[in-house]
Amino acid sequence: MVESVPVPALPELRTERIFLDEARAALARMHADVLVRDIPVIGGEDNDERFTNEANARAHQNRVLALVDLPDVPLFFGLLDYEPGTIEGIDQIHIGRRHVHDGSGVPLVVDWRARVSVPFYRATAGDRQHVVLRRRYGFSDAAELTGFEDEPLVGVIESDQADKFLRAEIERPRTGPMRDIVATIQPEQDDLVRAPLHPSVCVQGAPGTGKTAVGLHRVAYLLYTERERLSRGGVVIVGPNSSFLSYIRKVLPALGEVDVRQITIEELITRPATASDEAENARVKGDARMADVLRKALWSYVGKPAEGILYSKGSRRFRVHDYQLGEIVSALYQSTRYAPGRNALAQRVAHAVLVQMEQSGDSPDDRVQNAVARSKPVKDLLAAVWPQVVPEQVLHRLFSDAEFLAQSADELTEDERTALLRPKARGSWKSAKWSVADAVLLDELEDLIERRSGSLGHLVLDEAQDLSAMQLRALGRRCRTGSATVLGDVAQATTPWAAGSWDRVLGHLDKADAVIAELDRGFRVPDQIIDFAAKLLPQIAPTLGVPRGVRTVADALSIVPADELSFADAIVAACRTALTGEGSVALIAADDQVAGLRDALAAAGLQPALLGASEDAMESSRLVCAPASLAKGLEFDAVVVAEPARIVAAEPRGLQRLYVVLTRAVSHLRIIHAEPLPAALNR
Numbered sequence: 001m002v003e004s005v006p007v008p009a010l011p012e013l014r015t016e017r018i019f020l021d022e023a024r025a026a027l028a029r030m031h032a033d034v035l036v037r038d039i040p041v042i043g044g045e046d047n048d049e050r051f052t053n054e055a056n057a058r059a060h061q062n063r064v065l066a067l068v069d070l071p072d073v074p075l076f077f078g079l080l081d082y083e084p085g086t087i088e089g090i091d092q093i094h095i096g097r098r099h100v101h102d103g104s105g106v107p108l109v110v111d112w113r114a115r116v117s118v119p120f121y122r123a124t125a126g127d128r129q130h131v132v133l134r135r136r137y138g139f140s141d142a143a144e145l146t147g148f149e150d151e152p153l154v155g156v157i158e159s160d161q162a163d164k165f166l167r168a169e170i171e172r173p174r175t176g177p178m179r180d181i182v183a184t185i186q187p188e189q190d191d192l193v194r195a196p197l198h199p200s201v202c203v204q205g206a207p208g209t210g211k212t213a214v215g216l217h218r219v220a221y222l223l224y225t226e227r228e229r230l231s232r233g234g235v236v237i238v239g240p241n242s243s244f245l246s247y248i249r250k251v252l253p254a255l256g257e258v259d260v261r262q263i264t265i266e267e268l269i270t271r272p273a274t275a276s277d278e279a280e281n282a283r284v285k286g287d288a289r290m291a292d293v294l295r296k297a298l299w300s301y302v303g304k305p306a307e308g309i310l311y312s313k314g315s316r317r318f319r320v321h322d323y324q325l326g327e328i329v330s331a332l333y334q335s336t337r338y339a340p341g342r343n344a345l346a347q348r349v350a351h352a353v354l355v356q357m358e359q360s361g362d363s364p365d366d367r368v369q370n371a372v373a374r375s376k377p378v379k380d381l382l383a384a385v386w387p388q389v390v391p392e393q394v395l396h397r398l399f400s401d402a403e404f405l406a407q408s409a410d411e412l413t414e415d416e417r418t419a420l421l422r423p424k425a426r427g428s429w430k431s432a433k434w435s436v437a438d439a440v441l442l443d444e445l446e447d448l449i450e451r452r453s454g455s456l457g458h459l460v461l462d463e464a465q466d467l468s469a470m471q472l473r474a475l476g477r478r479c480r481t482g483s484a485t486v487l488g489d490v491a492q493a494t495t496p497w498a499a500g501s502w503d504r505v506l507g508h509l510d511k512a513d514a515v516i517a518e519l520d521r522g523f524r525v526p527d528q529i530i531d532f533a534a535k536l537l538p539q540i541a542p543t544l545g546v547p548r549g550v551r552t553v554a555d556a557l558s559i560v561p562a563d564e565l566s567f568a569d570a571i572v573a574a575c576r577t578a579l580t581g582e583g584s585v586a587l588i589a590a591d592d593q594v595a596g597l598r599d600a601l602a603a604a605g606l607q608p609a610l611l612g613a614s615e616d617a618m619e620s621s622r623l624v625c626a627p628a629s630l631a632k633g634l635e636f637d638a639v640v641v642a643e644p645a646r647i648v649a650a651e652p653r654g655l656q657r658l659y660v661v662l663t664r665a666v667s668h669l670r671i672i673h674a675e676p677l678p679a680a681l682n683r
């Protein structure tokens with residue numbers, strides 16, 4: 001949406017407005033038609049029928065929601081004039097967020113995802129793709145059509161129209177959650193949005209290059225082209241925390257997609273955390289070597305049969321010797337998951353008994369074999385050599401029994417093993433408390449015991465640079481046959497357990513075949529701010545180049561020294577100045593400084609909202625106080641950063657955190673400091 005376009009000759013604008021009204025009316029009719037349409041119901045009560053009926057009802061409900069006309073979302077944003085004869089019967093198409101047709105099925109608005117819409121994003125004067133003219137519309141915040149600008153592609157060399165619109169769109173003041181970029185997707189972004197479902201895609205991108213936007217539009221695109229395939233497994237977007245999810249939650253519904261789960265990894269791995277970890281503890285628990293530790297720990301429950309078994313039927317006795325049992329156990333050991341291995345042991349022992357029954361003249365059938373497998377001697381054998389275990393039991397023993405840990409974790413260092421041990425963990429595994437990192441280990445054990453069934457159709461991982469190897473494995477298990485879109489920036493990896501490189505991330509996720517792409521045009525952040533923040537790159541990500549800016553903004557960056565006494569006043573003054581401009585403002589500070597500074601702002605009458613305190617913090621006030629740990633992925637028109645040195649000192653990867661914090665501003669960044677700036681920024 002661009003408001004500041006020149007208003008063209010009035011009659012044509014009037015014609016366009018009438019067309020917009022017609023399209024709106026047509027959408028309302030489509031919505032009404034779906035509302036009254038009967039949902040097919042299959043008779044019968046078994047699971048298949050119930051599942052089909054539920055799926056039909058859900059599809060109907062989603063269709064109804066997708067056709068709701070959102071009052072502040074324009075129905076179309078562009079138009080293409082094609083050379084006559086390019087598309088049968090139509091020379092002109094309006095392009096919008098979804099398809100709208102009139103009562104007789106004639107398209108009024110074509111979905112941006114359709115093949116014929118591609119030239120809207122790709123055609124240039126040098127490569128017209130049969131387009132004669134591209135039109136872009138401007139709308140008010142209430143979605144009223146205010147004007148349009150035409151970009152002829154015939155008889156011109158190249159035009160910078162697109163850049164003008166892009167800049168206006170980026171700088172349109174923010175009022176809360178993220179909005180879509182469907183009207184101004186750039187060619188390099190469009191490549192990724194429209195990449196096929198398989199293979200998976202991994203995008204490394206500097207701050208503000210549009211990774212999150214690309215991921216969300218890609219989901220909308222894939223749901224358009226592959227809806228059937230994806231509806232079976234579903235699509236899930238995993239984001240770093242609930243503030244971030246709240247920030248992105250409106251993008252897909254605005255694109256007509258209402259059936260995508262957007263959750264944190266903790267919500268996906270559904271064990272609620274009741275304990276917390278020190279950073280070093282969590283780092284070890286997230287390390288890829290833990291997969292091996294858990295595998296060894298679990299399989300160490302399987303023992304060597306000390307004696308054979310005797311099965312009695314009437315007056316007859318059948319014996320399976322210890323060496324025979326040993327051979328069966330060895331053949332099954334680690335050849336399958338733990339629980340099916342246990343079942344197979346019972347069946348194979350029973351089979352050995354059956355063979356003896358046959359040799360003695362009986363003709364036993366499957367029922368007899370099952371009865372033997374469930375008999376007391378076989379049950380006793382299982383309890384002795386292949387006991388039933390649950391994940392909590394194994395993990396609790398690992399953390400509380402130093403000898404057991406040492407046997408299972410020979411690849412960990414002594415210090416790492418010490419970090420895992422809980423000296424006071426005396427009680428039973430049933431009453432043990434588990435942290436977020438433990439939940440991921442329990443998830444791994446669960447899969448080692450019994451293979452997880454089902455697979456998502458598509459998984460989007462945002463800020464994936466922060467995930468541990470063990471988290472990535474857990475995510476990969478949920479998407480075994482589906483594909484993934486992995487988004488992130490290794491320079492923004494703030495967790496001590498971060499996997500480190502995209503090759504490693506993709507390996508742990510079991511998507512090593514993914515295509516790795518890079519976005520390097522930073523749309524969000526003005527050049528002056530990018531160049532300043534990029535001074536940190538040689539220290540935090542020496543292999544990455546400096547992102548390319550696309551715009552400069554007057555007075556984008558100012559650095560204000562203060563002393564301890566005037567520090568809070570300087571923050572208040574900077575926030576006040578920022579609020580004189582349009583759009584959103586954030587004060588970002590080290591987590592332990594936020595409460596005090598928020599009080600100072602409140603005492604000065606500025607009424608800031610606290611990010612993380614409620615889902616709608618970013619909508620409830622123009623001024624938000626953001627703890628540095630929650631700023632990732634977010635953006636604000638103006639940002640005030642308090643005391644960079646405190647942000648750096650707060651955590652092991654403080655410089656990475658500072659890089660994140662410095663790259664949140666769309667127009668203005670003010671840095672207030674009483675302590676010296678970190679050395680890297682003074683270079």
Ligand SMILES: Nc1ncnc2c1ncn2[C@@H]1O[C@H](COP(=O)(O)OP(=O)(O)OP(=O)(O)O)[C@@H](O)[C@H]1O
Pocket residue numbers: 166169170179180181184185186189205206207208209210211212213214489523524632633634635663
């Ligand atoms: N093609 C575009 N048209 C308009 N705005 C865009 C475009 N691409 C990106 N932007 C804007 O740039 C900003 C950054 O986008 P986004 O949050 O997707 O970037 P990111 O790469 O995920 O950033 P970060 O690494 O900081 O999380 C958003 O305001 C987005 O709307």
